[in-house]
Amino acid sequence: MSRLHEPRRVVVVGGGIAGLASAALLAHEGHTVTLLEKRDELGGRVGSYERDGFRFDTGASWYLMPEVFDHFFALLGTTTREQLDLTVLEPSYRVFFEGYDEHLDVHPDEQRNLKTFEALEPGAGRRLEEYLDSADDAYTMALDRFLYTAFESPGSLVHPSILRRSPRLARLLTRSLESHVAARFEDPRLRQVLGYPAVFLGSSPDRAPSMYHLMSRMDLGDRVLYPLGGFTRLIEAVEGLARDRGASLHTGATVTGIVTTADRRPAVEAVTYRDAEGEHTVAADVVVGAADLHHLETELLPRHLQTHPERSWRSRTxxxxxxxxxxxxxxxxxxxxxxxxxxxxxxxxxxxxxxxxxxxxxxxxxxxxxxxxxxxxxxxxxxxxxxxxxxxxxxxxxxxxxxxxxxxxxxxxxxxxxxxxxxxxxxxxxxxxxxxxxxxxxxxxxxxxxxNAWQGGALGLEHTLRQSAFLRPGNASSKVDGLYYAGATTVPGVGLPMCLISAELVLKRLRGDRSAGPLPVEGAGAA
Structure with a gap:
């Protein structure tokens, strides 16, 4: 077996969804995986709080992009159906508007949504249909060419499917979502419904590129789901898969540093951490930083080994x-x-x-x-x-x-x-x-x-043009071999599906796979 594919000692820093997903995939691949989480419970922002008979999800609450979850579970030899009990929400959601007596319901039925738009603005039903066709095309292209790649290979950006769409892509990337919507719809309520998905991306309609109109394909053109038991069930499922594959998961373990070799080209050597029993060192051939990127770089590495030093964050949002x-x-x-x-x-x-x-x-x-x-x-x-x-x-x-x-x-x-x-x-x-x-x-x-969220942000780096796709911080250190990143502050972006994909991108790095699409699934059934 080549060095590229032989089992390695992996330390995952951070026990949120990206860290757990990374641990599960890499343990499933045959690597020896140790995960270190500073808090006493796993899940990170996808947390849970219980009191007096109530149980609250404290983070994610929208289940979108189901095909991403399906693919992730399939890579682990299981299915979404085996891991989660999903139900379709009806309505998908309700919108209340200041100054209007009537609310607007979005349904898991595209035809009903077309009629809703038409009732508020003549001609808006047909325009929404065109808008969703465009969103579906952009979404499919994103899944095929942009989301499952770390942009290691320049060739991924000159694929015929991208070149064929290049004039349209240029418009979508240089025009704001707000302008894109305003050119098609007059009613302020419809503009708000179509602009709000920018918030899922940690941005605003006037700052997010109109490429992200693809988000409307997920709610107006598809179903919104919910895992019974709450999103803590997702964490429990991924945690269970990681443990079943042999990953060792530690809570109450605060990482204090990433140790590197003294070579001219340093490589990871170990991770130091502190728990209730004192200071510890765990050897590592690979480190996956699945915590906040700003914290990982500026607190756990010496200045000369930081790919993203403090000064680089002055231009980020x-x-x-x-x-x-x-x-x-x-x-x-x-x-x-x-x-x-x-x-x-x-x-x-x-x-x-x-x-x-x-x-x-x-x-x-x-x-x-x-x-x-x-x-x-x-x-x-x-x-x-x-x-x-x-x-x-x-x-x-x-x-x-x-x-x-x-x-x-x-x-x-x-x-x-x-x-x-x-x-x-x-x-x-x-x-x-x-x-x-x-x-x-x-x-x-x-x-x-x-x-350790940079500036106290709730999601991760904002999805502006300068912080999307290959312009977003990459998932590998440029100064330390064997140091990779996963989570909402690296590619592909914020949200549960993106964090699952970020874990797969680390797996692709270790395999030496530079393909643009999802990894092939071997011997897995339908979700």
Missing amino acids: PGPGAVLALLGVEGELPALPHHSLFFTRDWKQNFRDVFGPEPRVPDPASVYVCKPSATDPTVAPPGHENLFLLVPVPADVTIGAGGDEGAGDPAVEKAADAAIDMVGSWADVPDLRDRVVVRRTIGPADFARKF
Whole structure:
């Protein structure tokens, strides 16, 4: 067996979804894998919190791009169906608009969505159909050519399928999503529905390239799913697969440094970490940094070995921060389905507040609300509802941290109160705040402390043109052999599917595979 393919000692830094996925894939490949996570539980941002009969997902809550999950599980010789119990949400989500009495429902049925658009703006149904055809083409091209590559080979960018689309691609990459949508739709509500997916990318409609209109293929043109038991079930499934394949997973283990050889071209040699028993060193032929890239580079490596030193971050932009409110509510909330979006009228000001030159917590702020108890009876006691509120705010640790029962920092609690009052008013639940029996808030400072998140960002690097595809930080160190990266701060980007793909990209690196598409699956059935 060649050196390229012989088993190696791998240390994975970080036990979030990207780290767990990396551990599972590399252990399945036959490598000896040790994962080190500083917190006492695995999952990273895809966390879970339980109190008084309520269980809250504290991170991801949208299950999109199901084919990515299917492919990941197939690489491990299993299926999504064996690992998760998925249900289709109906409606996919509901949108409330400031200044309008009627909400808008998006359904897991493209034809119904076309009729919804047509009812609000004559001709919009046909234009949405064209828009979704374009989104589907862009999505397919992304899966085939852009998402499953680390851009090691320049040839991946001159494939005939890309060259054939080059004039259109140039327009999609140099025009904002906001402009792309505005050229096709007049009604402000439709523009908001089509522009909001930029937030999933850690950006805003006026900053994200219109290439990302492909995101609408995932909700308006496909189904939104939910894993019963919550997203903690995904973490449990991937953790279980990693352990079953032989990976050794350690919590309460804070990595303190990456040790390299003294060669002219250094290579990883070991990782040092600290736990309750003291300081330790674990030998490594390969290190997969699945934690925040800024932390990995600027804190765990000496200056002369940093591919991404502090000065390189001055020209980069984080995605938004977030104020989260986890609420256990007495009684029913029939106006709220599983997912709801509350959009303020002054859309542009909202995004300027988050991403502009003078950032501040928006007031009023658009709000995302998840009510998993609409679908999953295990997340709340009988007669109660489970609410997760997310307010996008600047990535700024000075906004503060959250706490229990209103004990968080003032700016965090003020933003949470405003969001609760907005939801109560718009969804016709005037006593919502009085019905809250469990309350926990989370702020940007919590993301920085718990996850070493750069500037307290909630997602990862923003998806602007300069931080997408081959312009995004790559997944291998340019100065240390055997040091690779996975997660939301490297290619391909933010979100659960992207993190799973980032783990596969590390596997491709170790195999020496420079192909642009997903790895072939051997002997796996359909998901």
